Amino acid sequence: MSNGGLLAEAHRQPHWLAPTGWLALVAVVAAQVTGFLISRPDRVMGNLQKIMYVHVPSAWVAMLGFFLVFVASMLYLWRRDLKYDRLAASATEVSVLFTGLTLALGSIWGRPTWGIWWTWDPRLTSTAIMLLIYVGYLALRSFTEDEERRARWSAAVGVLGFLNVPIVYFSVKWWRTLHQVQTVDVTGTIGSSYAISLIINSLAFMVLFAWLVGLRTHVAGLERQREAWLEEQALTGSEANV
Amino acid sequence: MNAEARRIGAIVWKDLTAERRTKANFNAVVFLAGLILLLFGFAIGPDGQTMELIAGGVLWLTVLFSGVLSFNRSYEQELENGALEMLLLYPGDRRSIFVGKLLANLLFVLLVEVVMVPLAALLYDLPLWRFIAPLSLVLLLGTIGFVTLGTFYAAMASRLRAREVMLPLLLFPMLVPLLVGAVQATGGILNGDLLGSTAAWIRLLVVFDLIFFVAALFAFEYVIED
Protein backbone atom coordinates (compact mmCIF):
# COMPACT_ATOMS: atom_id res chain seq x y z
CA MET A 1 0.00 0.00 0.00
CA SER A 2 1.72 3.12 -1.15
CA ASN A 3 -0.76 5.72 -0.09
CA GLY A 4 1.17 6.81 2.96
CA GLY A 5 0.67 10.38 1.83
CA LEU A 6 -3.08 10.09 1.58
CA LEU A 7 -3.35 8.40 4.91
CA ALA A 8 -1.19 11.01 6.56
CA GLU A 9 -3.82 13.50 5.51
CA ALA A 10 -6.55 11.39 7.04
CA HIS A 11 -4.68 11.32 10.32
CA ARG A 12 -5.03 14.99 10.68
CA GLN A 13 -7.92 16.28 12.71
CA PRO A 14 -10.58 18.49 11.14
CA HIS A 15 -9.20 21.96 10.65
CA TRP A 16 -11.83 23.56 12.87
CA LEU A 17 -11.03 21.40 15.86
CA ALA A 18 -7.90 23.05 17.25
CA PRO A 19 -9.20 26.65 17.00
CA THR A 20 -12.42 25.52 18.63
CA GLY A 21 -10.44 23.99 21.44
CA TRP A 22 -8.57 27.19 22.12
CA LEU A 23 -11.73 29.24 21.84
CA ALA A 24 -13.42 26.88 24.29
CA LEU A 25 -10.63 27.29 26.79
CA VAL A 26 -10.69 31.08 26.59
CA ALA A 27 -14.47 31.31 26.58
CA VAL A 28 -14.94 28.98 29.52
CA VAL A 29 -12.31 30.63 31.65
CA ALA A 30 -13.67 34.07 30.89
CA ALA A 31 -17.28 33.11 31.45
CA GLN A 32 -16.61 31.22 34.64
CA VAL A 33 -14.42 33.90 36.16
CA THR A 34 -16.91 36.61 35.23
CA GLY A 35 -19.80 34.72 36.66
CA PHE A 36 -17.94 33.80 39.77
CA LEU A 37 -16.53 37.18 40.61
CA ILE A 38 -18.99 39.64 39.24
CA SER A 39 -22.41 38.42 40.23
CA ARG A 40 -23.52 39.40 43.69
CA PRO A 41 -24.95 36.95 46.18
CA ASP A 42 -28.57 36.27 45.47
CA ARG A 43 -31.06 37.41 48.07
CA VAL A 44 -32.55 33.99 48.44
CA MET A 45 -29.85 31.58 47.39
CA GLY A 46 -26.82 33.44 48.66
CA ASN A 47 -23.51 32.56 47.11
CA LEU A 48 -24.80 29.09 46.32
CA GLN A 49 -26.36 30.52 43.19
CA LYS A 50 -22.88 30.44 41.67
CA ILE A 51 -23.21 26.70 41.39
CA MET A 52 -25.78 27.41 38.72
CA TYR A 53 -22.97 28.65 36.50
CA VAL A 54 -21.84 25.07 36.06
CA HIS A 55 -25.11 23.25 36.70
CA VAL A 56 -27.31 25.02 34.16
CA PRO A 57 -24.80 25.07 31.28
CA SER A 58 -24.06 21.37 31.85
CA ALA A 59 -27.75 20.53 31.69
CA TRP A 60 -28.23 22.64 28.58
CA VAL A 61 -25.29 21.13 26.78
CA ALA A 62 -26.36 17.58 27.68
CA MET A 63 -29.79 18.21 26.19
CA LEU A 64 -28.28 19.66 23.03
CA GLY A 65 -26.03 16.65 22.89
CA PHE A 66 -28.91 14.21 22.95
CA PHE A 67 -30.55 16.12 20.15
CA LEU A 68 -27.32 15.79 18.21
CA VAL A 69 -27.40 12.05 18.88
CA PHE A 70 -30.91 11.96 17.49
CA VAL A 71 -29.94 13.80 14.32
CA ALA A 72 -26.78 11.77 13.79
CA SER A 73 -28.72 8.55 14.36
CA MET A 74 -31.32 9.48 11.77
CA LEU A 75 -28.56 10.45 9.37
CA TYR A 76 -26.92 7.09 9.85
CA LEU A 77 -30.13 5.19 9.21
CA TRP A 78 -30.66 7.25 6.09
CA ARG A 79 -27.13 7.30 4.70
CA ARG A 80 -25.54 4.26 6.32
CA ASP A 81 -22.27 6.15 6.58
CA LEU A 82 -20.39 5.04 9.68
CA LYS A 83 -19.08 8.51 10.31
CA TYR A 84 -22.58 9.42 11.54
CA ASP A 85 -22.46 6.48 13.88
CA ARG A 86 -19.13 7.65 15.27
CA LEU A 87 -20.59 11.11 15.73
CA ALA A 88 -23.67 9.76 17.50
CA ALA A 89 -21.64 7.56 19.82
CA SER A 90 -19.23 10.38 20.63
CA ALA A 91 -22.04 12.81 21.31
CA THR A 92 -23.65 10.24 23.58
CA GLU A 93 -20.47 9.70 25.53
CA VAL A 94 -19.90 13.41 26.07
CA SER A 95 -23.56 14.06 26.86
CA VAL A 96 -23.62 11.25 29.38
CA LEU A 97 -20.63 12.87 31.04
CA PHE A 98 -22.39 16.22 31.27
CA THR A 99 -25.64 14.59 32.37
CA GLY A 100 -23.88 12.86 35.24
CA LEU A 101 -22.26 16.13 36.11
CA THR A 102 -25.62 17.93 36.03
CA LEU A 103 -27.03 15.43 38.50
CA ALA A 104 -24.06 15.66 40.82
CA LEU A 105 -24.13 19.44 40.73
CA GLY A 106 -27.87 19.53 41.33
CA SER A 107 -27.33 17.34 44.33
CA ILE A 108 -24.46 19.47 45.59
CA TRP A 109 -26.63 22.55 45.28
CA GLY A 110 -29.53 20.83 46.93
CA ARG A 111 -27.73 19.63 50.02
CA PRO A 112 -27.04 23.01 51.63
CA THR A 113 -30.23 24.47 50.24
CA TRP A 114 -32.78 21.87 51.29
CA GLY A 115 -30.72 19.79 53.68
CA ILE A 116 -30.97 16.63 51.60
CA TRP A 117 -29.05 15.26 48.65
CA TRP A 118 -32.10 14.29 46.61
CA THR A 119 -35.69 15.52 46.55
CA TRP A 120 -37.18 14.00 43.42
CA ASP A 121 -37.16 17.44 41.85
CA PRO A 122 -38.86 16.91 38.45
CA ARG A 123 -36.02 18.21 36.33
CA LEU A 124 -33.32 16.30 38.16
CA THR A 125 -35.44 13.17 38.14
CA SER A 126 -36.01 13.46 34.39
CA THR A 127 -32.28 14.00 33.96
CA ALA A 128 -31.57 10.82 35.91
CA ILE A 129 -33.86 8.88 33.60
CA MET A 130 -32.18 10.33 30.52
CA LEU A 131 -28.84 9.31 31.97
CA LEU A 132 -30.05 5.73 32.26
CA ILE A 133 -31.46 5.70 28.74
CA TYR A 134 -28.14 6.76 27.24
CA VAL A 135 -26.04 4.60 29.52
CA GLY A 136 -28.14 1.79 28.05
CA TYR A 137 -27.12 3.03 24.61
CA LEU A 138 -23.44 2.83 25.57
CA ALA A 139 -23.89 -0.58 27.19
CA LEU A 140 -25.57 -1.91 24.05
CA ARG A 141 -22.63 -0.72 21.98
CA SER A 142 -20.13 -2.35 24.27
CA PHE A 143 -21.87 -5.71 23.84
CA THR A 144 -22.28 -5.54 20.09
CA GLU A 145 -19.17 -6.41 18.16
CA ASP A 146 -20.22 -6.18 14.56
CA GLU A 147 -19.77 -2.51 13.71
CA GLU A 148 -22.59 -2.28 11.19
CA ARG A 149 -25.08 -3.93 13.51
CA ARG A 150 -23.83 -1.82 16.37
CA ALA A 151 -24.42 1.31 14.32
CA ARG A 152 -27.93 0.28 13.29
CA TRP A 153 -28.97 -0.75 16.77
CA SER A 154 -27.46 2.31 18.41
CA ALA A 155 -29.24 4.54 15.94
CA ALA A 156 -32.59 2.91 16.69
CA VAL A 157 -32.02 3.26 20.43
CA GLY A 158 -30.84 6.83 20.01
CA VAL A 159 -33.91 7.85 18.05
CA LEU A 160 -36.41 6.29 20.42
CA GLY A 161 -34.56 7.55 23.45
CA PHE A 162 -34.72 11.13 22.31
CA LEU A 163 -38.42 10.84 21.46
CA ASN A 164 -38.95 10.03 25.10
CA VAL A 165 -37.25 13.17 26.39
CA PRO A 166 -40.30 15.46 26.33
CA ILE A 167 -42.59 12.66 27.47
CA VAL A 168 -40.40 11.80 30.43
CA TYR A 169 -40.06 15.45 31.33
CA PHE A 170 -43.78 16.22 31.28
CA SER A 171 -44.94 13.06 32.96
CA VAL A 172 -42.47 13.45 35.81
CA LYS A 173 -43.42 17.10 36.15
CA TRP A 174 -47.14 16.28 36.41
CA TRP A 175 -46.29 13.51 38.79
CA ARG A 176 -44.45 15.89 41.07
CA THR A 177 -46.90 18.77 40.93
CA LEU A 178 -49.45 16.55 42.57
CA HIS A 179 -47.47 17.19 45.71
CA GLN A 180 -45.76 20.33 46.82
CA VAL A 181 -42.12 20.05 46.03
CA GLN A 182 -39.05 22.15 46.13
CA THR A 183 -37.73 22.77 42.69
CA VAL A 184 -34.53 24.05 41.27
CA ASP A 185 -36.02 27.33 40.13
CA VAL A 186 -33.75 29.57 38.21
CA THR A 187 -36.29 31.54 36.24
CA GLY A 188 -37.10 34.21 38.78
CA THR A 189 -34.46 36.65 37.72
CA ILE A 190 -34.66 37.00 33.97
CA GLY A 191 -32.77 39.99 32.62
CA SER A 192 -30.56 40.38 35.61
CA SER A 193 -26.81 40.06 35.49
CA TYR A 194 -27.31 36.58 36.86
CA ALA A 195 -29.35 35.51 33.86
CA ILE A 196 -26.90 37.10 31.46
CA SER A 197 -24.02 35.29 33.13
CA LEU A 198 -25.94 32.04 32.79
CA ILE A 199 -26.33 32.60 29.08
CA ILE A 200 -22.68 33.52 28.60
CA ASN A 201 -21.60 30.41 30.47
CA SER A 202 -23.99 28.28 28.48
CA LEU A 203 -22.52 29.59 25.24
CA ALA A 204 -19.01 28.89 26.48
CA PHE A 205 -20.03 25.35 27.43
CA MET A 206 -21.45 24.87 23.95
CA VAL A 207 -18.08 25.64 22.43
CA LEU A 208 -16.46 23.27 24.90
CA PHE A 209 -19.01 20.62 23.98
CA ALA A 210 -18.33 21.09 20.28
CA TRP A 211 -14.63 20.60 20.86
CA LEU A 212 -15.08 17.51 23.02
CA VAL A 213 -17.46 15.85 20.56
CA GLY A 214 -15.26 16.78 17.61
CA LEU A 215 -12.18 15.37 19.31
CA ARG A 216 -13.96 12.22 20.44
CA THR A 217 -15.31 11.62 16.94
CA HIS A 218 -11.90 12.16 15.42
CA VAL A 219 -10.33 9.68 17.83
CA ALA A 220 -13.04 7.15 17.00
CA GLY A 221 -12.25 7.58 13.32
CA LEU A 222 -8.53 7.08 13.89
CA GLU A 223 -9.07 3.98 15.96
CA ARG A 224 -11.36 2.56 13.34
CA GLN A 225 -8.81 3.17 10.62
CA ARG A 226 -6.25 1.35 12.69
CA GLU A 227 -8.62 -1.56 13.22
CA ALA A 228 -9.50 -1.74 9.56
CA TRP A 229 -5.82 -1.79 8.69
CA LEU A 230 -5.13 -4.53 11.24
CA GLU A 231 -7.98 -6.60 9.85
CA GLU A 232 -6.67 -6.24 6.36
CA GLN A 233 -3.22 -7.30 7.49
CA ALA A 234 -4.68 -10.33 9.19
CA LEU A 235 -6.69 -11.27 6.14
CA THR A 236 -3.94 -10.84 3.59
CA GLY A 237 -1.39 -12.36 5.90
CA SER A 238 1.18 -9.73 5.04
CA GLU A 239 3.70 -8.63 7.58
CA ALA A 240 3.36 -5.30 9.25
CA ASN A 241 6.39 -3.10 9.13
CA VAL A 242 6.03 -2.19 12.78
CA MET B 1 -53.81 -5.58 3.13
CA ASN B 2 -55.34 -9.01 3.49
CA ALA B 3 -52.06 -10.72 2.80
CA GLU B 4 -50.50 -8.56 5.49
CA ALA B 5 -53.13 -9.52 8.03
CA ARG B 6 -52.66 -13.16 7.19
CA ARG B 7 -48.90 -12.87 7.64
CA ILE B 8 -49.39 -11.22 11.01
CA GLY B 9 -51.87 -13.88 12.03
CA ALA B 10 -49.45 -16.59 11.00
CA ILE B 11 -46.73 -15.12 13.16
CA VAL B 12 -49.03 -14.72 16.15
CA TRP B 13 -50.12 -18.29 15.74
CA LYS B 14 -46.60 -19.59 15.36
CA ASP B 15 -45.36 -17.73 18.42
CA LEU B 16 -48.23 -18.75 20.62
CA THR B 17 -48.26 -22.36 19.64
CA ALA B 18 -44.67 -23.23 20.40
CA GLU B 19 -46.77 -25.35 22.66
CA ARG B 20 -44.33 -26.99 24.95
CA ARG B 21 -42.50 -23.78 25.61
CA THR B 22 -45.45 -21.46 25.86
CA LYS B 23 -47.48 -23.39 28.39
CA ALA B 24 -44.59 -24.07 30.72
CA ASN B 25 -43.52 -20.52 30.40
CA PHE B 26 -46.98 -19.15 31.11
CA ASN B 27 -47.26 -21.14 34.31
CA ALA B 28 -43.80 -20.08 35.42
CA VAL B 29 -44.48 -16.41 34.76
CA VAL B 30 -47.82 -16.51 36.56
CA PHE B 31 -46.30 -18.12 39.59
CA LEU B 32 -43.47 -15.64 39.55
CA ALA B 33 -45.98 -12.79 39.44
CA GLY B 34 -47.76 -14.24 42.44
CA LEU B 35 -44.48 -14.59 44.24
CA ILE B 36 -43.52 -10.99 43.53
CA LEU B 37 -46.88 -9.79 44.85
CA LEU B 38 -46.26 -11.72 48.04
CA LEU B 39 -42.73 -10.45 48.36
CA PHE B 40 -43.89 -6.87 48.07
CA GLY B 41 -46.40 -7.62 50.77
CA PHE B 42 -43.68 -8.91 53.06
CA ALA B 43 -41.40 -6.03 52.24
CA ILE B 44 -43.94 -3.28 52.77
CA GLY B 45 -46.61 -4.69 55.04
CA PRO B 46 -48.17 -5.75 57.27
CA ASP B 47 -49.99 -2.51 57.84
CA GLY B 48 -53.10 -2.73 55.68
CA GLN B 49 -53.29 0.98 55.09
CA THR B 50 -49.74 1.22 53.80
CA MET B 51 -50.37 -1.69 51.49
CA GLU B 52 -53.48 -0.05 50.12
CA LEU B 53 -51.54 3.11 49.42
CA ILE B 54 -48.86 1.37 47.39
CA ALA B 55 -51.09 -1.21 45.73
CA GLY B 56 -51.10 0.52 42.35
CA GLY B 57 -47.33 0.73 42.31
CA VAL B 58 -46.94 -2.87 43.41
CA LEU B 59 -49.34 -4.06 40.75
CA TRP B 60 -47.52 -2.37 37.90
CA LEU B 61 -44.04 -3.27 39.09
CA THR B 62 -45.18 -6.88 39.24
CA VAL B 63 -46.46 -6.65 35.67
CA LEU B 64 -43.14 -5.19 34.57
CA PHE B 65 -40.86 -7.60 36.42
CA SER B 66 -42.76 -10.70 35.40
CA GLY B 67 -43.67 -9.58 31.90
CA VAL B 68 -40.12 -8.65 30.96
CA LEU B 69 -39.21 -12.33 31.12
CA SER B 70 -41.46 -13.18 28.21
CA PHE B 71 -40.02 -10.86 25.60
CA ASN B 72 -36.63 -12.39 24.98
CA ARG B 73 -38.30 -15.74 24.79
CA SER B 74 -40.39 -14.59 21.85
CA TYR B 75 -37.23 -14.42 19.76
CA GLU B 76 -35.69 -17.61 21.12
CA GLN B 77 -37.35 -19.78 18.56
CA GLU B 78 -35.85 -17.86 15.70
CA LEU B 79 -32.43 -17.71 17.29
CA GLU B 80 -32.19 -21.39 17.98
CA ASN B 81 -32.56 -22.95 14.61
CA GLY B 82 -31.71 -20.12 12.29
CA ALA B 83 -35.38 -19.58 11.76
CA LEU B 84 -34.82 -15.84 11.76
CA GLU B 85 -33.03 -15.93 8.43
CA MET B 86 -35.87 -18.00 7.06
CA LEU B 87 -38.46 -15.64 8.42
CA LEU B 88 -36.68 -12.71 6.87
CA LEU B 89 -36.51 -14.47 3.53
CA TYR B 90 -40.25 -14.55 3.15
CA PRO B 91 -41.58 -11.69 1.10
CA GLY B 92 -43.22 -8.98 3.09
CA ASP B 93 -42.68 -6.33 5.58
CA ARG B 94 -40.55 -6.54 8.62
CA ARG B 95 -43.44 -4.68 10.16
CA SER B 96 -45.67 -7.71 9.97
CA ILE B 97 -43.10 -9.57 12.01
CA PHE B 98 -43.14 -6.81 14.58
CA VAL B 99 -46.92 -6.58 14.78
CA GLY B 100 -47.23 -10.35 14.91
CA LYS B 101 -44.77 -10.70 17.78
CA LEU B 102 -46.28 -7.72 19.52
CA LEU B 103 -49.75 -9.26 19.41
CA ALA B 104 -48.47 -12.62 20.59
CA ASN B 105 -46.64 -10.99 23.50
CA LEU B 106 -49.63 -8.81 24.28
CA LEU B 107 -51.91 -11.79 24.49
CA PHE B 108 -49.44 -13.56 26.71
CA VAL B 109 -49.02 -10.70 29.18
CA LEU B 110 -52.74 -9.94 29.25
CA LEU B 111 -53.44 -13.55 30.13
CA VAL B 112 -50.91 -13.36 32.92
CA GLU B 113 -52.69 -10.26 34.19
CA VAL B 114 -56.05 -12.02 34.12
CA VAL B 115 -54.69 -14.29 36.81
CA MET B 116 -52.45 -11.84 38.56
CA VAL B 117 -54.76 -8.84 39.04
CA PRO B 118 -57.49 -10.66 40.95
CA LEU B 119 -54.73 -12.16 43.09
CA ALA B 120 -53.41 -8.68 43.80
CA ALA B 121 -56.92 -7.52 44.64
CA LEU B 122 -57.15 -10.36 47.10
CA LEU B 123 -53.81 -9.76 48.74
CA TYR B 124 -54.12 -6.00 48.94
CA ASP B 125 -57.84 -5.73 49.48
CA LEU B 126 -58.62 -3.77 46.35
CA PRO B 127 -62.11 -2.83 45.12
CA LEU B 128 -61.42 -4.58 41.84
CA TRP B 129 -64.91 -5.56 40.74
CA ARG B 130 -66.45 -2.23 41.49
CA PHE B 131 -64.07 -0.53 39.09
CA ILE B 132 -63.42 -3.40 36.74
CA ALA B 133 -64.18 -1.42 33.59
CA PRO B 134 -61.89 1.58 34.02
CA LEU B 135 -59.23 -0.67 35.54
CA SER B 136 -59.34 -2.93 32.53
CA LEU B 137 -58.85 0.06 30.31
CA VAL B 138 -55.80 1.24 32.22
CA LEU B 139 -54.39 -2.28 32.30
CA LEU B 140 -54.86 -2.64 28.58
CA LEU B 141 -53.30 0.73 27.74
CA GLY B 142 -50.38 0.23 30.05
CA THR B 143 -49.75 -3.27 28.81
CA ILE B 144 -49.84 -2.21 25.17
CA GLY B 145 -47.08 0.34 25.71
CA PHE B 146 -45.09 -2.11 27.80
CA VAL B 147 -45.33 -4.89 25.25
CA THR B 148 -44.63 -2.56 22.31
CA LEU B 149 -41.32 -1.42 23.70
CA GLY B 150 -40.55 -4.82 25.19
CA THR B 151 -40.97 -6.56 21.84
CA PHE B 152 -38.85 -3.89 20.19
CA TYR B 153 -35.89 -3.93 22.56
CA ALA B 154 -35.96 -7.70 22.87
CA ALA B 155 -35.23 -7.95 19.15
CA MET B 156 -31.79 -6.66 20.05
CA ALA B 157 -31.28 -7.86 23.59
CA SER B 158 -32.18 -11.45 22.77
CA ARG B 159 -29.18 -11.63 20.44
CA LEU B 160 -26.68 -10.57 23.06
CA ARG B 161 -25.04 -12.81 25.57
CA ALA B 162 -25.93 -10.36 28.34
CA ARG B 163 -29.60 -10.54 27.40
CA GLU B 164 -31.00 -10.82 30.92
CA VAL B 165 -29.38 -7.56 31.91
CA MET B 166 -29.63 -5.66 28.65
CA LEU B 167 -33.35 -5.96 28.17
CA PRO B 168 -34.31 -4.38 31.51
CA LEU B 169 -31.49 -1.86 31.17
CA LEU B 170 -32.76 -0.69 27.77
CA LEU B 171 -36.45 -1.09 28.46
CA PHE B 172 -37.19 0.12 31.95
CA PRO B 173 -35.92 3.70 31.71
CA MET B 174 -38.06 4.14 28.61
CA LEU B 175 -41.10 2.91 30.53
CA VAL B 176 -40.98 5.54 33.27
CA PRO B 177 -43.75 7.75 31.80
CA LEU B 178 -45.90 4.69 31.32
CA LEU B 179 -45.24 3.46 34.83
CA VAL B 180 -46.03 6.83 36.33
CA GLY B 181 -49.21 7.22 34.27
CA ALA B 182 -50.45 3.70 34.87
CA VAL B 183 -49.82 3.80 38.60
CA GLN B 184 -51.42 7.20 39.01
CA ALA B 185 -54.44 6.20 36.95
CA THR B 186 -54.79 2.90 38.78
CA GLY B 187 -54.49 4.60 42.14
CA GLY B 188 -56.97 7.24 41.13
CA ILE B 189 -59.52 4.69 39.98
CA LEU B 190 -59.16 2.56 43.08
CA ASN B 191 -59.88 5.67 45.12
CA GLY B 192 -63.01 6.28 43.13
CA ASP B 193 -61.69 9.32 41.32
CA LEU B 194 -62.68 8.66 37.75
CA LEU B 195 -62.46 12.16 36.34
CA GLY B 196 -59.91 14.92 36.39
CA SER B 197 -56.39 13.76 36.91
CA THR B 198 -57.16 10.11 36.23
CA ALA B 199 -58.43 11.02 32.77
CA ALA B 200 -55.28 13.07 32.17
CA TRP B 201 -53.08 10.12 33.05
CA ILE B 202 -55.07 7.88 30.75
CA ARG B 203 -54.51 10.40 27.97
CA LEU B 204 -50.80 10.24 28.69
CA LEU B 205 -50.92 6.46 28.30
CA VAL B 206 -52.71 6.78 24.97
CA VAL B 207 -50.18 9.30 23.67
CA PHE B 208 -47.29 7.18 24.88
CA ASP B 209 -48.69 4.06 23.24
CA LEU B 210 -49.29 5.82 19.94
CA ILE B 211 -45.91 7.51 19.73
CA PHE B 212 -43.94 4.41 20.55
CA PHE B 213 -46.00 2.05 18.45
CA VAL B 214 -45.27 4.19 15.42
CA ALA B 215 -41.62 4.75 16.36
CA ALA B 216 -40.96 1.08 17.08
CA LEU B 217 -42.72 0.08 13.89
CA PHE B 218 -40.50 2.44 11.92
CA ALA B 219 -37.31 1.38 13.67
CA PHE B 220 -37.95 -2.36 13.75
CA GLU B 221 -36.67 -3.12 10.27
CA TYR B 222 -33.31 -1.62 11.22
CA VAL B 223 -33.13 -3.79 14.24
CA ILE B 224 -34.27 -7.15 12.92
CA GLU B 225 -32.20 -7.46 9.77
CA ASP B 226 -28.95 -9.22 10.15
Added chain:
Amino acid sequence: MSEWFYIWLAFGLTWSVVGGYSVWLIGRRKAATAALRGSNGGAR
Protein backbone atom coordinates in the same frame (compact mmCIF):
# COMPACT_ATOMS: atom_id res chain seq x y z
CA MET C 1 -20.49 23.11 56.17
CA SER C 2 -20.36 26.61 54.91
CA GLU C 3 -21.83 27.34 51.56
CA TRP C 4 -18.36 27.91 50.17
CA PHE C 5 -17.50 24.27 50.74
CA TYR C 6 -20.25 23.31 48.36
CA ILE C 7 -19.34 25.97 45.87
CA TRP C 8 -15.75 24.81 45.70
CA LEU C 9 -16.90 21.21 45.57
CA ALA C 10 -19.12 22.02 42.61
CA PHE C 11 -16.50 23.87 40.60
CA GLY C 12 -13.76 21.48 41.58
CA LEU C 13 -15.80 18.49 40.50
CA THR C 14 -16.81 20.10 37.23
CA TRP C 15 -13.35 21.05 36.11
CA SER C 16 -11.57 17.97 37.29
CA VAL C 17 -14.07 15.80 35.43
CA VAL C 18 -14.02 17.89 32.26
CA GLY C 19 -10.29 18.40 32.49
CA GLY C 20 -9.64 14.74 33.13
CA TYR C 21 -11.78 13.68 30.20
CA SER C 22 -10.08 16.20 27.92
CA VAL C 23 -6.63 15.01 28.92
CA TRP C 24 -7.69 11.40 28.39
CA LEU C 25 -9.06 12.21 24.93
CA ILE C 26 -5.93 14.04 23.93
CA GLY C 27 -3.88 11.09 25.09
CA ARG C 28 -6.01 8.75 23.05
CA ARG C 29 -5.64 10.90 20.00
CA LYS C 30 -1.90 10.85 20.41
CA ALA C 31 -1.83 7.08 20.77
CA ALA C 32 -4.17 6.50 17.85
CA THR C 33 -2.27 8.83 15.55
CA ALA C 34 1.02 7.22 16.48
CA ALA C 35 -0.42 3.77 15.88
CA LEU C 36 -1.62 4.81 12.47
CA ARG C 37 1.65 6.46 11.51
CA GLY C 38 3.41 3.34 12.67
CA SER C 39 1.24 1.12 10.54
CA ASN C 40 1.35 3.15 7.40
CA GLY C 41 4.45 5.28 7.60
CA GLY C 42 6.64 2.38 6.67
CA ALA C 43 4.26 0.78 4.21
CA ARG C 44 5.35 0.66 0.63
